[in-house]
Amino acid sequence: MKLVTAAQMQELDRRTIREAGIPSLTLMEHAGTAVVEAMASRYGDLARTRVAIVCGKGHNGGDGLVVARLLSKRRAQVQVFLLHHVSDLAADSRTMYRRFVRSAGGKPVVAGAAPEQLAKGLAASDLVVDALLGTGLSAPVTGAYAAAIDLMNRAGHPIIAVDLPSGLQTDTGEVLGQAVRADLTVTFGLPKLGLYLNEGIDHAGEVTVADIGIPIDYAEAVDSPLSLLTPEEIARLLPARKPSAHKGTFGHVGIIAGSPGKTGAAAMAARAALRTGAGLVTVATPRGVNDVLEGKLLEAMTYPVPDTADHTFGLKALDLLSAFAAARTSVAIGPGISTQPETVELVHRLLAQIERPCVLDADALNAVADRPESLARCRASLILTPHSGEMARLVKADSGQAVNRDRLAVASSFVAVHRTIVVLKGARTLLAHPDGRLAICPTGNPGLATGGTGDVLTGMIASLLAQGLPPWDAACSATYLHGLAGDLAAQAHGQAGMIAGDVIDQIPYAIGQLSHRQ
Numbered sequence: 462m463k464l465v466t467a468a469q470m471q472e473l474d475r476r477t478i479r480e481a482g483i484p485s486l487t488l489m490e491h492a493g494t495a496v497v498e499a500m501a502s503r504y505g506d507l508a509r510t511r512v513a514i515v516c517g518k519g520h521n522g523g524d525g526l527v528v529a530r531l532l533s534k535r536r537a538q539v540q541v542f543l544l545h546h547v548s549d550l551a552a553d554s555r556t557m558y559r560r561f562v563r564s565a566g567g568k569p570v571v572a573g574a575a576p577e578q579l580a581k582g583l584a585a586s587d588l589v590v591d592a593l594l595g596t597g598l599s600a601p602v603t604g605a606y607a608a609a610i611d612l613m614n615r616a617g618h619p620i621i622a623v624d625l626p627s628g629l630q631t632d633t634g635e636v637l638g639q640a641v642r643a644d645l646t647v648t649f650g651l652p653k654l655g656l657y658l659n660e661g662i663d664h665a666g667e668v669t670v671a672d673i674g675i676p677i678d679y680a681e682a683v684d685s686p687l688s689l690l691t692p693e694e695i696a697r698l699l700p701a702r703k704p705s706a707h708k709g710t711f712g713h714v715g716i717i718a719g720s721p722g723k724t725g726a727a728a729m730a731a732r733a734a735l736r737t738g739a740g741l742v743t744v745a746t747p748r749g750v751n752d753v754l755e756g757k758l759l760e761a762m763t764y765p766v767p768d769t770a771d772h773t774f775g776l777k778a779l780d781l782l783s784a785f786a787a788a789r790t791s792v793a794i795g796p797g798i799s800t801q802p803e804t805v806e807l808v809h810r811l812l813a814q815i816e817r818p819c820v821l822d823a824d825a826l827n828a829v830a831d832r833p834e835s836l837a838r839c840r841a842s843l844i845l846t847p848h849s850g851e852m853a854r855l856v857k858a859d860s861g862q863a864v865n866r867d868r869l870a871v872a873s874s875f876v877a878v879h880r881t882i883v884v885l886k887g888a889r890t891l892l893a894h895p896d897g898r899l900a901i902c903p904t905g906n907p908g909l910a911t912g913g914t915g916d917v918l919t920g921m922i923a924s925l926l927a928q929g930l931p932p933w934d935a936a937c938s939a940t941y942l943h944g945l946a947g948d949l950a951a952q953a954h955g956q957a958g959m960i961a962g963d964v965i966d967q968i969p970y971a972i973g974q975l976s977h978r979q
């Protein structure tokens with residue numbers, strides 16, 4: 462599904478009204494209806510629920526007035542707070558104001574709501590609807606708006622944001638002055654970019670994208686290189702398992718991984734590859750740690766190769782590893798291989814020889830960071846899976862935080878230069894393709910910030926490559942499934958208690974959830 466900026470959304474809105482002839486009031490009615498439906502599905506029967514609705518003067522406020530009328534119909538106890546006098550409202554919003562007053566029989570509407578009144582009203586509510594500002598935000602929030610946002614955030618009740626949390630910049634996810642911290646955001650038509658970037662991630666809460674009647678062909682025609690991965694799209698990409706299949710049908714993953722103290726990384730990548738459906742998985746590992754690794758694996762095979770005195774990968778293994786990779790359907794290099802200088806050199810030489818689609822992760826990324834030109838020399842399709850710290854090393858940025866401040870630009874320019882796919886991990890993992898495509902993954906949670914989950918993702922991508930998915934589809938699908946498995950693991954164990962092994966255990970259920978959508 463396309464991700465859009467404020468300008469793209471406004472253009473879509475304009476086309477829908479002018480060309481498709483759908484009246485703006487109808488769109489507003491649909492928007493309000495969608496918010497009420499999302500509230501009912503999250504908070505249950507809303508009858509007798511006390512709801513404070515805080516409205517600005519634009520169309521976002523108009524949506525809020527529709528919500529007010531529809532909630533009153535459901536016998537919720539609604540209190541509307543208008544920050545402006547009725548005469549200041551946009552025309553459609555004024556119409557919705559009148560409809561609300563008429564249908565709700567003169568329920569309290571406080572025009573130009575003073576902070577004390579608002580504070581009292583918020584204290585006496587169960588839920589808060591934020592309909593102050595949407596895509597029309599054009600300047601930092603100050604004065605009465607800032608005060609209202611602060612009061613909403615401090616009221617301690619769940620906040621439902623209409624279209625966007627007020628104060629959030631639609632395109633960048635930056636807070637302009639002050640922004641609402643929502644529990645649920647119901648966004649209209651297409652998802653807005655800022656809900657998935659920067660502070661927007663924390664301010665948006667759960668995001669629901671609501672259909673308000675914008676024609677599908679208009680939405681698909683939006684010229685945006687950015688998309689949000691959706692379960693429907695990912696379900697279509699996953700490999701089918703025909704009744705006549707055998708294990709050869711699902712490919713043979715080769716994983717080059719492990720060193721003393723880090724055989725767990727190798728084992729987790731292998732198990733994740735198997736759980737994602739690969740037919741066969743073999744881990745090539747330094748001879749000195751092979752016995753330890755074998756003890757951790759049942760279904761995967763190992764391939765011990767000559768090692769250095771430290772029991773890490775050394776140059777004497779180059780020819781064997783090159784032949785190993787050539788005999789596999791896909792390859793992953795990196796989990797737990799260490800940054801021993803000979804291992805680093807080995808990675809560079811392997812890259813010059815490898816031809817199978819290949820995932821580079823962890824220490825393999827650290828190896829290429831000082832000589833990234835090796836990437837361009839590689840003939841294979843490469844998928845790199847850095848977290849922000851590894852990306853910082855790859856692009857010589859000061860820190861992972863510097864990368865995170867501008868994830869879109871960093872990832873796009875890296876792939877344009879090095880012609881690889883990048884999976885930039887982190888809150889809302891970002892995928893970048895050298896042809897300019899960008900995708901953001903909505904699944905995953907902070908519980909995934911635990912050792913080993915990166916190795917799991919590497920194994921999953923390699924698995925889908927081995928099953929024949931093109932590299933971009935494999936990267937998108939594996940990232941989505943990995944986040945979903947992480948969300949299921951968090952449900953079972955909590956975000957603090959979940960560990961990478963729990964994510965592996967949930968992969969089959971994540972695949973199962975998507976299969977129902979095929």
Ligand SMILES: NC(=O)C1=CN([C@@H]2O[C@H](COP(=O)(O)OP(=O)(O)OC[C@H]3O[C@@H](n4cnc5c(N)ncnc54)[C@H](O)[C@@H]3O)[C@@H](O)[C@H]2O)[C@H](O)CC1
Binds near residue numbers: 523598599
């Ligand atoms: N996209 C659609 O198809 C639909 C969107 N709807 C809703 O409409 C809003 C966008 O409405 P718009 O009137 O353009 O803007 P806002 O309501 O977000 O606010 C504009 C209003 O606020 C003033 N303003 C801007 N910045 C500030 C500030 N920092 N402080 C105070 N005031 C500010 C500005 O001057 C305007 O007067 C969209 O988000 C949806 O919720 C439709 O209802 C359905 C169709």
Ligand SMILES: [K+]
Binds near residue numbers: 593627
């Ligand atoms: K809002």
